[in-house]
Amino acid sequence: MRKKVLSLFMAAVMVVGMFAGCGAKKDEPAANNTPQTEVKTETEKQDAEPDVEPITLNVAYMPNYGSLWAIENAIAQGYLDEEKISVNLVEFQDGPTIIAAMESGSIDVGYIGQGAHKLCINGQATIFALSHISNGDALIGGPGITSVEDLAGKKVAYSSGSSSEDILVKSLDKAGMTMDDIEAVDMDASAIVTAMLSNGVDACATWSPNSLKILEELDGATKLTDNMTFADQTVSLASWIAMPKYAEENRDVLVRFTRALFKAMDYAATEHQEDTAKLVAAQTANDEATVYEQRGDAEWLTGKQVSAGAADGTVEGYYELQKQAFIANGAVEGNPSVSDYVLLDVMIEAGQY
Numbered sequence: 001m002r003k004k005v006l007s008l009f010m011a012a013v014m015v016v017g018m019f020a021g022c023g024a025k026k027d028e029p030a031a032n033n034t035p036q037t038e039v040k041t042e043t044e045k046q047d048a049e050p051d052v053e054p055i056t057l058n059v060a061y062m063p064n065y066g067s068l069w070a071i072e073n074a075i076a077q078g079y080l081d082e083e084k085i086s087v088n089l090v091e092f093q094d095g096p097t098i099i100a101a102m103e104s105g106s107i108d109v110g111y112i113g114q115g116a117h118k119l120c121i122n123g124q125a126t127i128f129a130l131s132h133i134s135n136g137d138a139l140i141g142g143p144g145i146t147s148v149e150d151l152a153g154k155k156v157a158y159s160s161g162s163s164s165e166d167i168l169v170k171s172l173d174k175a176g177m178t179m180d181d182i183e184a185v186d187m188d189a190s191a192i193v194t195a196m197l198s199n200g201v202d203a204c205a206t207w208s209p210n211s212l213k214i215l216e217e218l219d220g221a222t223k224l225t226d227n228m229t230f231a232d233q234t235v236s237l238a239s240w241i242a243m244p245k246y247a248e249e250n251r252d253v254l255v256r257f258t259r260a261l262f263k264a265m266d267y268a269a270t271e272h273q274e275d276t277a278k279l280v281a282a283q284t285a286n287d288e289a290t291v292y293e294q295r296g297d298a299e300w301l302t303g304k305q306v307s308a309g310a311a312d313g314t315v316e317g318y319y320e321l322q323k324q325a326f327i328a329n330g331a332v333e334g335n336p337s338v339s340d341y342v343l344l345d346v347m348i349e350a351g352q353y
Helices: 002-023 042-048 065-076 095-104 117-121 163-174 189-197 210-217 244-249 251-268 273-284 288-297 303-312 314-328 344-350
Strands: 055-061 085-091 109-112 126-134 137-141 155-158 183-186 203-207 222-226 237-242 298-300
Touching: 055 065, 055 095, 055 251, 065 085, 065 126, 065 251, 065 273, 065 288, 085 251, 095 109, 095 117, 095 237, 117 126, 117 237, 117 314, 126 244, 126 251, 126 303, 126 314, 126 344, 137 163, 137 210, 155 163, 155 189, 163 203, 163 222, 189 203, 189 210, 203 210, 210 288, 237 244, 237 251, 237 314, 244 251, 251 273, 251 303, 251 344, 273 288, 288 298, 303 314, 303 344, 314 344
Parallel strands: 055 085, 055 109, 155 183, 155 203
Antiparallel strands: 109 237, 126 237, 126 298, 137 203, 137 222
């Protein structure tokens, strides 16, 4: 629109110039007492616009492809620089721990997987951007365990409050079982891998890359369920969050940060996955080939898809379906509107680039 207006203006200036030339004497140029309007270039116009304040954000992530695919490209491709945002990346093992760090004030924004969304529904955090639709969670049986029913009376490792607990509960429910039917052992994500590989537990619920490592290295391991097992009941989402107070006071920052993420998602959703794996491997000190395998863990959405989905109701529908599944298994209190804890307007505005 600016270019069209500028073109029209320049055309008008030329026409005025032509008429002025016709009315003036050749040996006495006509005096022009009318103040000249300065025509600025597009770059000069942008430079003249109010500048945004540079800011540094403490950003929480988990050491896997799904958590880092967008933020690493937002850094590497210069999209955060365009928004005058610098970041300090801080590693955590799960979403509930990230939310606790936010509550303490040490983290500004962070990434969470499926399980921690129930804390957002319960009012503990605000979602401002959808990252992707995940298939990275899995319930895995050790040697001799080939069905969920085989878990009766067995030791099953999981991480409470996370997507690990979410997929375990859903898997048991689908088999007509509850947590009371197993010996549930609550531990952190890294300890689950060690316990499984040493046969310290009979089964586990965890997420990628831990699930991939266990399936690759433990002889006789069987994937019993994953997120797609429950595609007819719910959707497994990964999101970016902030504290409600921070979101209210720093909406402009969230829009800028989300815009950078969305551009990075456009860049990496269907292409540049090898390059993305290299970035993630460097950040997590993992083997590039192992990280590259994680590209199959999700439906990678572009930023434009998320923004359009936020505008047409698709994204709200995802979060509603997710919420109803949490309500059904008793994981959340009440039934708040999705708009109470998901900033759809931030996603819509951030996609206007």
